[in-house]
Amino acid sequence: MENCIFCKIANKEIPSNFLYEDEYTVAFNDLNPQAPTHILVIPKKHFASLNELDDEKVMSALFKAVQNVTNKLGIKEYRTVINTGESAGQTVFHIHIHILAGRPLKWPPG
Ligand code: AMP
Ligand code: ZN
Numbered sequence: 001m002e003n004c005i006f007c008k009i010a011n012k013e014i015p016s017n018f019l020y021e022d023e024y025t026v027a028f029n030d031l032n033p034q035a036p037t038h039i040l041v042i043p044k045k046h047f048a049s050l051n052e053l054d055d056e057k058v059m060s061a062l063f064k065a066v067q068n069v070t071n072k073l074g075i076k077e078y079r080t081v082i083n084t085g086e087s088a089g090q091t092v093f094h095i096h097i098h099i100l101a102g103r104p105l106k107w108p109p110g
Contacts (some may be wrong), residue, residue, distance in 0.1 A: 036102025
């Protein structure tokens, strides 16, 4: 999708260091990390949010990618977050899974 920053990252229009890549997904470090480890896992195909994600192959690939990237980096304990909609904190409308680790994380989140 045009003017989508994460589409540009996924299709390598914007250079980024991928921590992980497969047929359906890529993972890279968040620009503004909220924890010592803050990774984003995104599908290569554009879906604005979880509400629009209707491809089960991509759904499973996203969770497999979380397992693969955490396993690759030796991260055993982490939080995954998907913000859906503005009031939930979504600012980039290309679905992404946050992986946060490396410090104790409080619950409930703010
Ligand atoms: P959310 O608020 O859930 O939509 O998360 C969007 C995340 O994308 C934020 O944590 C931003 O710091 C991050 N972000 C925005 N632009 C970039 C970028 N160019 N590269 C990496 N992370 C980004
Ligand atoms: Zn996109």
